[in-house]
Amino acid sequence: MKAYVLNKAGGTDVLTISDVASTPVGSNEARVRIETIGLNYAEIQSRKGLYGWAPKRPYIPGMEAYGKIEALGEGVSHLQVGTPVIVVGQFGCYAEEVVVRVSQILPAFENFSPAENAGFAVQFMTAWVALFEVCRIRSTDRVLIQAAAGGVGTAAVQLAKALGCEVFGTASKDIKLDLIRQLGADHPINYHTDDFVEFIRDKTGGQGVDVVLEVVGGEVFRKSMDVLNPFGRLAVIGFASLNLNRLNPFSWWKTWQDIPRVKIDAMATSSQVVGASHLGYLLKDTERMMKIWTDLSSYTRQHGLKPIVGHEFKFEEMAEAHRLMESRNSQGKIIVHI
Numbered sequence: 001m002k003a004y005v006l007n008k009a010g011g012t013d014v015l016t017i018s019d020v021a022s023t024p025v026g027s028n029e030a031r032v033r034i035e036t037i038g039l040n041y042a043e044i045q046s047r048k049g050l051y052g053w054a055p056k057r058p059y060i061p062g063m064e065a066y067g068k069i070e071a072l073g074e075g076v077s078h079l080q081v082g083t084p085v086i087v088v089g090q091f092g093c094y095a096e097e098v099v100v101r102v103s104q105i106l107p108a109f110e111n112f113s114p115a116e117n118a119g120f121a122v123q124f125m126t127a128w129v130a131l132f133e134v135c136r137i138r139s140t141d142r143v144l145i146q147a148a149a150g151g152v153g154t155a156a157v158q159l160a161k162a163l164g165c166e167v168f169g170t171a172s173k174d175i176k177l178d179l180i181r182q183l184g185a186d187h188p189i190n191y192h193t194d195d196f197v198e199f200i201r202d203k204t205g206g207q208g209v210d211v212v213l214e215v216v217g218g219e220v221f222r223k224s225m226d227v228l229n230p231f232g233r234l235a236v237i238g239f240a241s242l243n244l245n246r247l248n249p250f251s252w253w254k255t256w257q258d259i260p261r262v263k264i265d266a267m268a269t270s271s272q273v274v275g276a277s278h279l280g281y282l283l284k285d286t287e288r289m290m291k292i293w294t295d296l297s298s299y300t301r302q303h304g305l306k307p308i309v310g311h312e313f314k315f316e317e318m319a320e321a322h323r324l325m326e327s328r329n330s331q332g333k334i335i336v337h338i
Contacts, residue, residue: 009049062093
């Protein structure tokens with residue numbers, strides 16, 4: 001089969017297609033013939049050697065995909081060959097096929113396109129866990145979503161708005177602001193032209209927000225804490241500002257400075273809560289993951305939600321897709337078709 005094998009860390013030039021032998025299907029496993037791949041920012045960090053959850057190289061990157069079951073291992077009776085499915089994992093999806101545990105296979109949405117199915121699981125589950133499990137979001141909450149035009153951001157805007165929240169969302173360009181406005185954001189904020197702290201204080205009469213979804217780190221995290229209300233909840237789900245150069249001492253210092261951290265005594269004065277979530281941990285807890293998937297799927301169907309597919313590439317254009325995501329000029333989900 002054709003696959004992208006990551007042999008070393010580096011720029012997009014390390015993304016080259018190789019011929020790889022198919023993996024035998026073991027008990028309680030399935031082989032899925034992949035049709036469409038969803039890209040995630042963790043794969044950018046993984047390619048650079050900055051993602052702690054990546055396996056030891058060489059390995060095939062890729063956290064999610066859509067395809068059809070091609071073969072089933074011993075002990076698998078609840079699935080059928082030919083069934084359209086979503087695959088979720090830590091790696092392995094930048095390939096024509098993948099063998100995974102059956103617990104990593106989720107039912108595809110009948111009303112979604114292949115691209116929408118490939119781009120749903122990681123971004124919507126990440127947003128759901130942060131908002132509903134970590135922050136315990138309520139319909140009366142004011143919610144700030146950082147990087148609201150990205151994959152996770154567009155999911156979070158939809159989830160929060162469907163509940164009835166007042167939604168603030170940051171983005172860098174007018175076209176991105178238009179997108180999140182169409183998704184239901186009440187207050188799109190251009191962070192290049194507006195200070196989001198002043199903007200939110202002005203719109204809320206100085207009160208701030210009840211919930212923050214934070215993905216950037218550094219100054220964005222610190223300013224997000226400044227607009228958090230008493231009894232407010234903030235969830236850290238990413239560190240997009242991380243750009244460590246291991247040979248540059250200043251880069252190490254800046255990374256250390258930008259890591260999200262809190263002062264407990266300052267939080268205590270306002271009874272605030274700061275949490276963090278990482279979807280990778282759910283893969284080890286099948287029962288909890290399936291409960292979250294069931295709740296999320298039901299909510300998605302009830303409110304007619306869908307992932308926003310912003311850009312689509314061919315399999316041979318994986319490096320170009322990475323460059324677009326890394327440039328921060330993308331919006332919605334980046335999809336790669338095989």
